Amino acid sequence: MSNLIVCDFGRFAAANKPTDGKRFLRILSKERQELAERVMVTRLHLYAKWIKKCDHAEIYREISDENLELMRERLMQTVVWPSDDSNTQKIG
Template sequence: MIVSKVLQERRKLAERVMITRLSLYNTRMQKCDHTKLYNKTSDKNVKLVPERLTQTIIWPSEDDEIVESLD
């Protein structure tokens, strides 16, 4: 008897949490300017991509150039 009562209470709590989350999400999405958010994210990505590329490129060292010139 006690177990079924706890499950019912938790189920109700879970439903309330889900409804609250959906409500907050809808409110937030209505206030959000999607175009502005997209452009801001794109601008940040445009700045980050060159940085990331330079981090991943293995630049030849002077020693590599000397060895190649000897070949």
């Protein structure tokens, strides 16, 4: 990770206390999607190392599901949906 990214991430973390991981990643994904994805991959990787000592498959699934939910939310925010007016037909 370059020093510039580390500095940006450090400033972001200082301004957006990472005590609530889901909220933290939601905000980060709006500002720096690629960095948020890197954090999600990193936390899953770190957990994968930890799980070798402790078999906690449920926590792994929860993190994966939360990552998927966050990415889905971000996708829904960035998709431009067609207007309902263009598909309306007159009835009667």
